[in-house]
Amino acid sequence: MKKLFLCLAALMMAGPALAAGGGDVVLKQKDWSFSGPFGSFDQAAMQRGLQAYVEVCSGCHSLDYVSFRNLADLGYNEAEIKAIAAQYEVEDGPNDDGDMFMRAALPADRFPAPYANQNAARAANNGAYPPDLSLIAKARANGPDYLYSLLTSYEEAPGDTEIPEGMYYNAAYSGHMIAMPQPLYGDDLTYADGAESSVEAISADLVAFLAWTAEPALEKRKRTGVAVVAFLLILSVMSFGAMRFIWADVKKSKV
Amino acid sequence: MSASKFSNPVVRWIDHRLPIFSFLEHEANEYPTPKNLNYFWNFGSLAGISLVIMIVTGITLAMSYTAHVDYAFESVERIMRDVNHGWLLRYIHMNGASFFFIVVFVHIFRGLYYGSYKAPRELLWMLGVVILLLMMATAFMGYVLPWGQMSFWGATVITNLFSAIPFVGESIVTWLWGGFSVDNPTLNRFFALHYLMPFLIVGVVILHLVALHRFGSNNPLGIDTRGPQDTLPFHPYYTIKDFFGLSVFLTFLAAAVFFFPNFLGHPDNYIPANPMQTPAHIVPEWYFLPFYAILRAVPDKLGGVLAMFGAIAILFVLPWLDRSPVRSARFRPMFKIFFWILVIDCIVLGYVGAKPAEGMYLLVGRVATVWYFIHFLAILPLLSVIETPRPLPQSISTPVFGGGGGLAGAAAAPKEKV
Numbered sequence: 034m035k036k037l038f039l040c041l042a043a044l045m046m047a048g049p050a051l052a053a054g055g056g057d058v059v060l061k062q063k064d065w066s067f068s069g070p071f072g073s074f075d076q077a078a079m080q081r082g083l084q085a086y087v088e089v090c091s092g093c094h095s096l097d098y099v100s101f102r103n104l105a106d107l108g109y110n111e112a113e114i115k116a117i118a119a120q121y122e123v124e125d126g127p128n129d130d131g132d133m134f135m136r137a138a139l140p141a142d143r144f145p146a147p148y149a150n151q152n153a154a155r156a157a158n159n160g161a162y163p164p165d166l167s168l169i170a171k172a173r174a175n176g177p178d179y180l181y182s183l184l185t186s187y188e189e190a191p192g193d194t195e196i197p198e199g200m201y202y203n204a205a206y207s208g209h210m211i212a213m214p215q216p217l218y219g220d221d222l223t224y225a226d227g228a229e230s231s232v233e234a235i236s237a238d239l240v241a242f243l244a245w246t247a248e249p250a251l252e253k254r255k256r257t258g259v260a261v262v263a264f265l266l267i268l269s270v271m272s273f274g275a276m277r278f279i280w281a282d283v284k285k286s287k288v
Numbered sequence: 289m290s291a292s293k294f295s296n297p298v299v300r301w302i303d304h305r306l307p308i309f310s311f312l313e314h315e316a317n318e319y320p321t322p323k324n325l326n327y328f329w330n331f332g333s334l335a336g337i338s339l340v341i342m343i344v345t346g347i348t349l350a351m352s353y354t355a356h357v358d359y360a361f362e363s364v365e366r367i368m369r370d371v372n373h374g375w376l377l378r379y380i381h382m383n384g385a386s387f388f389f390i391v392v393f394v395h396i397f398r399g400l401y402y403g404s405y406k407a408p409r410e411l412l413w414m415l416g417v418v419i420l421l422l423m424m425a426t427a428f429m430g431y432v433l434p435w436g437q438m439s440f441w442g443a444t445v446i447t448n449l450f451s452a453i454p455f456v457g458e459s460i461v462t463w464l465w466g467g468f469s470v471d472n473p474t475l476n477r478f479f480a481l482h483y484l485m486p487f488l489i490v491g492v493v494i495l496h497l498v499a500l501h502r503f504g505s506n507n508p509l510g511i512d513t514r515g516p517q518d519t520l521p522f523h524p525y526y527t528i529k530d531f532f533g534l535s536v537f538l539t540f541l542a543a544a545v546f547f548f549p550n551f552l553g554h555p556d557n558y559i560p561a562n563p564m565q566t567p568a569h570i571v572p573e574w575y576f577l578p579f580y581a582i583l584r585a586v587p588d589k590l591g592g593v594l595a596m597f598g599a600i601a602i603l604f605v606l607p608w609l610d611r612s613p614v615r616s617a618r619f620r621p622m623f624k625i626f627f628w629i630l631v632i633d634c635i636v637l638g639y640v641g642a643k644p645a646e647g648m649y650l651l652v653g654r655v656a657t658v659w660y661f662i663h664f665l666a667i668l669p670l671l672s673v674i675e676t677p678r679p680l681p682q683s684i685s686t687p688v689f690g691g692g693g694g695l696a697g698a699a700a701a702p703k704e705k706v
Contacts, residue, residue, distance in 0.1 A: 272528065275532075
């Protein structure tokens with residue numbers, strides 16, 4: 034009967050792996066600081082990723098589920114968060130006259146979206162809709178590797194490939210035709226901490242940032258998990274001992 | 289009930305008027321249980337505990353969830369981000385569903401292997417099948433609630449199945465949707481039903497337990513207990529064994545929740561539902577894949593739906609398809625082989641269900657589907673006629689093989705090796 038369990042376990046393993054599907058590309062695999070059971074976020078990389086998002090991505094991509102106050106996770110203090118938020122204008126209201134008005138963003142506000150709505154976003158981008166980035170690292174199979182590969186795999190199209198107007202060749206994108214123009218060329222920005230700004234470095238920083246926006250609780254989850262699993266392992270061993278103790282008389286009488 | 293059973297006067301007073309303590313004493317403490325149960329008998333209690341885990345996390349999630357197409361996805365993200373330990377509740381609920389199915393599938397295959405569906409436990413088995421059906425409906429509707437891409441398109445595909453019903457199919461689908469497509473009314477009613485059905489499951493589980501306690505557990509030998517020498521009081525022997533099983537189960541569940549919470553899910557469900565954009569492959573949750581494969585194996589829509597529901601309906605009549613008087617596969621050499629073929633068949637169906645329905649996969653899926661039905665409709669009835677079972681032991685405490693011999697009495701020396 035042990036086989037039965039193994040088979041079911043195999044099914045459980047196989048199911049989603051198969052379901053993930055969609056592979057005509059090979060992703061570049063990187064060893065992320067947040068992967069593995071003991072993984073944690075790299076605050077410096079996330080701060081650089083935030084800068085890259087703001088300076089490069091946020092022109093087209095929204096970050097709907099992230100509030101400025103969440104940036105405390107990146108290591109910013111309250112004053113710094115207020116200063117970051119104050120760089121943005123958000124619509125508020127209605128005021129006592131019944132009018133909507135613009136004001137500087139507060140830590141409680143979310144990142145304002147670049148476009149008023151999806152239609153405006155499509156109209157500005159050749160009909161293609163730049164997806165919200167909050168959850169993008171979880172909304173794609175092997176999200177972090179996928180994002181890193183996508184950002185670093187813009188290439189010359191092979192000679193025989195026809196690239197339609199408004200499309201670009203990307204070796205990491207399923208079908209290789211992507212509507213997003215190449216966003217990074219290297220040295221696209223100057224990092225506040227003076228870190229390297231090659232395409233690969235910026236991409237890795239963005240992935241660190243987007244892995245956090247997709248799941249801010251990731252680090253807490255893994256840290257809690259180590260304690261919980263350790264506790265349960267001890268509990269298992271102890272309850273096994275208790276079971277053996279209680280069953281001892283029954284087992285002995287069998288001999 | 290003798291009042292002297294309990295020393296506490298308050299307990300005695302209550303028990304005299306409302307014999308709840310006598311009931312618990314009888315059904316949970318001294319309840320005689322076969323002494324030779326192996327670890328596969330842990331999965332019943334694990335299923336019960338899984339149900340409790342799902343209800344507790346589910347009710348807490350419902351406190352922060354908004355069943356509206358414009359807010360559902362965002363409310364789930366709020367749970368993940370802003371509700372205290374909301375991420376934990378949600379990941380337990382998500383992975384708990386998968387673990388519930390794993391446990392129940394093991395429980396079902398254990399019943400198949402040891403013939404637990406045979407007389408006098410037919411109704412016990414059939415109630416179990418009812419629980420499985422309710423679980424599937426509950427899980428399906430629960431998966432719709434986050435209102436991601438797979439939620440929406442899964443709901444669209446599955447509800448559309450009912451359109452295969454002749455003449456009234458289209459009207460039934462409109463009625464199910466509460467409109468002309470999967471939309472807000474659909475989400476609202478799915479939420480209402482997803483909240484209701486676990487309590488229906490609790491009701492059927494209680495009936496399942498009443499039926500179980502009528503004749504007690506089956507056991508790996510598949511023979512009836514013949515007296516106190518074959519049984520042990522449920523407490524402490526099986527309470528501690530179930531507790532150990534639970535500790536191990538929770539360790540696995542915790543490992544999934546804390547380290548691979550999205551492993552069993554689909555990334556597309558982190559994309560908000562978009563009725564204008566169909567995902568490349570619509571796949572159900574893993575526990576539906578074998579049924580999905582059967583559905584797609586039949587070229588005709590109505591036929592596929594009938595085959596899929598038939599695959600479960602057939603379990604209802606299983607006690608009358610397998611007429612062999614011997615329960616346990618241990619003493620049924622041919623049945624044992626076909627049992628393992630069925631297990632492989634179900635795994636193949638699950639594998640095919642995750643693949644696109646074309647070419648080789650479709651062919652393999654069809655063969656596996658046909659085999660599934662052959663197993664139940666032809667092989668099991670045939671085996672009960674042609675198979676020669678191995679000799680059964682006299683009793684659980686004296687597994688002396690071969691006919692004749694003194695029946696195990698109270699004096700029979702416990703000399704067993706199970």
